[in-house]
Amino acid sequence: MSLLNEIAEFWMDGTIRAVEAFGQGYGSPATDPPATTPYRVVYESGLLRLRHYEAPERRFKTPLLIVYALIKRPFILDLLPGKSVVESLVQRGFDVYLTDWLPPAREDSWRGFDAYVNGDIADAVRVLQIQNGVERVNLLGYCLGALLSLIYSALHPANVRGLITLTVPFDMSVRDLPFYNLVDFITDDVIELVTRIYGNCPAWMINGGFNLMAPVHHALDKYVGRYRNGRRDGYAEMFELFERWMRSDIPLAGQLYREMHQLIFRRNALKRGELRVAGQPVDLRRITCPLLNVVAEQDDVVHPRSSLGLLEHVGSTDKRNITFPTGHIGAVVSAGAISKLWPQVGRWLAEHDQ
Amino acid sequence: MLGNQSFVLDRLSTFIETAWLDFPAEVTKALAGVSDDDQLQRVGWKVYDAWIGLANELTNTLYSDPLFGEVSGRVIETALRLRHLAGAAAAAFFGNFWPLIGLPTHRELVALRQELLALREELRSFAHLSDAHDRLASDSPSVVPLWKQTQTGYGPANGHPIRPPSRQGERNVAA
Structure with missing residues (x-):
């Protein structure tokens, strides 16, 4: 009986919090938990707040800019001591900068690839160049952030020393994840209607999409998991933080939502070399810097096959894939990733520093 | 399949x-x-x-299943069209018919609310100013606000009587 009571309690808590999050409009900087690694905001413009995590003992000259995905808050990269990608890199002596994307308002619905890549990311790179007195910076993009980093590197190759793409949604013709079959039935009319009604793709729609990717897990199994692992050290705290992150969705700017759906998901324009940003073709062969493509083997958000083919399309000679046995989010929070994958990424960055 | x-x-x-x-x-x-x-x-x-x-x-x-995809796509599209239609109908109703029968529109209510907030803010700053004057007067007895000086028999400098600030209007605003 205690088993059923406890699971019911976890389920009820989760449901109440989901309803509260819906009422509050999901994620915003105000809903973030306290940061694990200290930082200061060094630049703010448009919808970008640039955080700087200074290394206590800086050992490498080239600063690293982490381009986070646009659809949830970035605290997943700095979740808890010992479970933080940022902390792991900073402790290795890298000066890390992180893009904290602010939620777009209705009047920001015009923002597309051009505004984010040629505007915000280009500004952030400029800040790194000025603050560190360097010509080129390292870029690390996560998920949608990896896509933006890839486009930036193709449009501004002279500014990038090394590029790391983590779980990048590159080849969108891959339909190995059943949920993506539904994307084919979402017509351009639907996208136009969403942007006409809401301006941007609302946070609740993004949250709903994530829940639909694994409905059984989100409706029941995660609460049962919470019960089964309740006695594991730190599990409850991790579960709460993770759930908080799952509800931290922010809207996706209308134009970017349109471009993502029509050009990336439906036409696979980046892989086919047909993507243009501000009239300029995004030619991946212009990327000649060293490239590390990190793929999560059990990724259920971006299928590994969607990321693996990237290497064939870039102009770099120094390029490699790392596949790691973890999921999409496990790649940045799991104990295995923090202890094995990120030291490997750190070594790669160190080797390519000079 | x-x-x-x-x-x-x-x-x-x-x-x-x-x-x-x-x-x-x-x-x-x-x-x-x-x-x-x-x-x-x-x-x-x-x-x-x-x-x-x-x-x-x-x-x-x-x-x-393509059939499920097709049905889901149609359901989403229909729901969005209905939502769009309802939004347009509400805008037409509240934008045109509503003022016709003499009721305020949403925009007017928002403007009124903003005006009220601004007046409250003004009132708050007046209250702060008055408190500061009072504190100053009690901290240093030699410095007396001008309007109190007239009450205590000191003559105004410019030859006109100075009255204490009226709070009547402020009360009206707060109400």
Whole structure:
């Protein structure tokens, strides 16, 4: 009986919090938990707040800019001591900068690839160049952030020393994840209607999409998991933080939502070399810097096959894939990733520093 | 589609095996006293895991079904069209008909609210100013606000009587 009571309690808590999050409009900087690694905001413009995590003992000259995905808050990269990608890199002596994307308002619905890549990311790179007195910076993009980093590197190759793409949604013709079959039935009319009604793709729609990717897990199994692992050290705290992150969705700017759906998901324009940003073709062969493509083997958000083919399309000679046995989010929070994958990424960055 | 069906069959057979064979056998053993509770619990979780696996596979099969995709796409589109239509109708009603019968529009209410907030802010700053004057007067008795000087018999500098600031209007605003 205690088993059923406890699971019911976890389920009820989760449901109440989901309803509260819906009422509050999901994620915003105000809903973030306290940061694990200290930082200061060094630049703010448009919808970008640039955080700087200074290394206590800086050992490498080239600063690293982490381009986070646009659809949830970035605290997943700095979740808890010992479970933080940022902390792991900073402790290795890298000066890390992180893009904290602010939620777009209705009047920001015009923002597309051009505004984010040629505007915000280009500004952030400029800040790194000025603050560190360097010509080129390292870029690390996560998920949608990896896509933006890839486009930036193709449009501004002279500014990038090394590029790391983590779980990048590159080849969108891959339909190995059943949920993506539904994307084919979402017509351009639907996208136009969403942007006409809401301006941007609302946070609740993004949250709903994530829940639909694994409905059984989100409706029941995660609460049962919470019960089964309740006695594991730190599990409850991790579960709460993770759930908080799952509800931290922010809207996706209308134009970017349109471009993502029509050009990336439906036409696979980046892989086919047909993507243009501000009239300029995004030619991946212009990327000649060293490239590390990190793929999560059990990724259920971006299928590994969607990321693996990237290497064939870039102009770099120094390029490699790392596949790691973890999921999409496990790649940045799991104990295995923090202890094995990120030291490997750190070594790669160190080797390519000079 | 055939691949999906075979996955579903695999999951289904695992579920049947654990739920209808392993679990009853374990319950019988526990009742007979030849097995402990831990073992029974382990088999119980096995049944649960098999059921979750089957549910996940059924979801995947559903998502892979073009008919489900088609219907979902249509339902979403229809819901959005209705939402758009309702929004347009509400805008037309409240934007045109509403003012016609003399009721304020949403924009007017918002403007009124903003005006009220601004007046409250103004009132608050007046109250702060007045408090500051009072504090100053009590801290240093030699400095007396001008309007108090007139009350205590000191003459105004410019030859005109100075009255204490009226609070009547402020009360009206607050009300």
